[in-house]
Amino acid sequence: MNIQRYALPHASPLTAAYVERSDARVARLYGGHPEEPEDWRRRAAALECGEAPRIAPGELAPVLERYNVRLGASAATRQSIAALGEGAQVVVGGQQAGLWSGPMMTLHKAVSVIAAARHASELLGRTVVPVFWIAGEDHDWEEAAHTYVVDSKPSLTKLHLDRPRGARTSVSRTLIDEGAWRRALRELAEALPDTEHKPTLLAQMETAAASGETLSEVFGALLLQLFAEDGLVVLDADDPELRRLEAPMFARLIARNAELRQAYADAARRLRELGYAPQVETEENCAHLFVYADGPGRGAGERLLLYREADGYADRKGQLRFEERQLAKLAETEPQRFSNNVLTRPLMQDYALPVLATVLGPAEIAYWAMVGDAFGLLGMRMPLVVPRASFTLIDEQERKLLARYGLTYEDVAQRMDEIKAQWLAQAEGELPEEAFARARGRMLDAYEPLLAELTARWPGLSPIAETNRAKLLEQVAYMEQAVGKERERRQETALRQLELLRLTLHPAAGPQERVLSAVYYWNRVGVDWLRQLAAQPFRPRGGHSIVYI
Template structure:
């Protein structure tokens, strides 16, 4: 495996945050995500807070044993019982076959940052992946993108229900999912690794009762030997630990919303767009009724659905928070607060969009006399297979050029230097000249014996067909010289920057493991990366 780094300019806000731009970092409590001195500051800050460590470790042990985690993960969970222990947290919605590559990169980032912090601070620091199992947007998670017919094709799995229940509650029949799985691997193509990979994935699928369990088991398979702890935010067993914080969110609901609104307006005044939509009287909490998640809004009676077809008083909602915390779930504003209440978060590993929405949460945290954790931009990668690297070398272009500019410009330059020889006009001219000259033979045949006209006509057609045959051969050579290389530019673009966006947001890790084998994942997770804001180009 070979690594190169480059500076990508995909998100001005992320770039400003990474570079310490005063107009950006003022929205965060820790201004220098790559400065290890910030770790010490955060470590001291966390000593002010208490966490439900016993209940947390009991839950995490049970859940991670359920998904087949290793002894290393269980050992890390037990470390959380120590008052000085800390966590590096990353998270994402559950996705089929682990979702897009960026999910894998979040796991790798979380694992590596935890190791670096533990070495630096000399206290236990464990990596935790927070599965957003509460989310109910199935269209975001029910598919895998595969390369097909020179484009990125979505292979979707139909949801069993249209009800807006959390992903953790989306149960499925694994036998019904299996045809979808076979279609996906068929799209990847048959390699020396396919058979074993499919068999192992089918085994895991068969033991999974939902998309979240399937996702969690796959993360455990790939990362539990590195000690990654997996947490499902939609698990009712975890929600039992959340009652006291839910009560705080209900009692201080208006203050949370106002703090969020004020910070969002400040961000917009600075010239950045609002990362989260402002909705009047949004309670930033969901309540589940009849397995459907209902986003709550404040009103004169307490709380209600947007359509007012569900209402509940504040006192009733507080009682529900105490007796039935499993009925509640957080939205994008309150989820970080709940995470902060449950876990001793040294740093949260965030993608560009997440860093933008954390920027509007500072005053929300302030309502609870807390500081936001250190926001560490996750590692960002582009994987380059041997085949794609060979294509790049044949065109004398680099991955950096493709990521910055695409391939169209280089495609046009290549075409201008390798413009094809025109065959059609020449062939048509030869056929016309020959037909004209052949008229002399036809007249001669008619003078000798009119019965020869049929023979002469048949002979002309045969000769013209031979010229057509030659034309086809010429065209084949032209296509091979020009059209195939042009198609190779398109293949480079498809693999490295599909639909014009970064590979990590589209392709799935199983596409690459199917081609290169399972040891690819070991190489990716164990390479000693630097957290420096630069994009990693990995030749595999």
């Protein structure tokens, strides 16, 4: 494996200011920086003090043990859970569940979590556990239940998992029947070209699909398979057993809701004063909590965001309405009916786990700038924020194609249409567009004076003359298209290879890691590259790399 750093612009000025440490005012909005060993030690010491409210490790570990074992946990994962039960601190990163492991950036986040936990363990001389937080409470099914691979044509193929009928509820509460998984597995098998790795890949996918009833569970099972040797622990934010342990925190989020709303609004205002746009716009009276319409359990009703009203809380659709004491009682008796939004999720994560550091993507880093005061309000401190590393994979076939056509990754990402046109021109001589443009000009130069003379003598011929002129140009255009298709046919191999580079390195005009599923490369070359990425040294500023596998 050959890894080359490749600088990409940051997603937002706020994220850039934090990662690159270019604005001391922004640095004060976070809990330190992962480049500073002393910041790691300070956070570890704060967790040791045990001042902040948190679920007791002895209560949390059995919940994680049951969930992970049910999904096929390795011995290393079970050892991690045992260490957590004895008070080990964690590095955590999260993402919503994704079909067949989702876009590649999801695995890149897991790799970053593992690397950061290993770094912290070596720095502090203690066990630090890597945890992947599955945001199973999210209800955007369309985003979670599809992914993309490149087929043998080549073309970008969308894979999807059918959603059962019912309420728009969380991914972790959406039950998937066997038939839907069989259809999804068949679609995957048909889309992937035949390779030596395909049978093993499909067998592992079938094992994962048999491990759970929801997309979140199948996703978690895949993560446990892929990172079995690294001791990665998976946690579903919408696990009903975990929700029961979180009841006291939901009660606090309700009791201090007015202050929390003000803290988020003040944070947004402060960012604007510093010259940065808030990543999240806070809605007036938004409680930053969701409640399920029908009650606890799988197959629950719609997930509805609550807003503060004069006499309590209600959702915008008017399906739910609570007095404050009723909502507080519900949090005590049925915490499974609650879930968090992006601004309360960091607080709940820190309540559930002894978080030494959290691995975040670019947008997440930006919105975490708004939660510092909320942590303080609840007697908590923000953990260290670690930028996720990102990668673009290039396999041996793609490397050879880049060399054959004299291209770089930047060429593919920024000017592929121009490169295709240049290739055709070099291969076939003058571009036909230029020759046909000259022919059209000469034809009109000769024909339009005649049309003008005829319509001057017989004005009634004007409509016929215009139609005749248009048809002549139409016939020239038809011939031009025919020539273009013939040229493309003759250069089909080259164009197909150039298109393959576009689809794999910069699919859908976006970064590879945000579009393609890792199963594309898994099918081509296996998964050793993932193990090697997980073993790479920790990078405290994250950053992007080109990885030749």
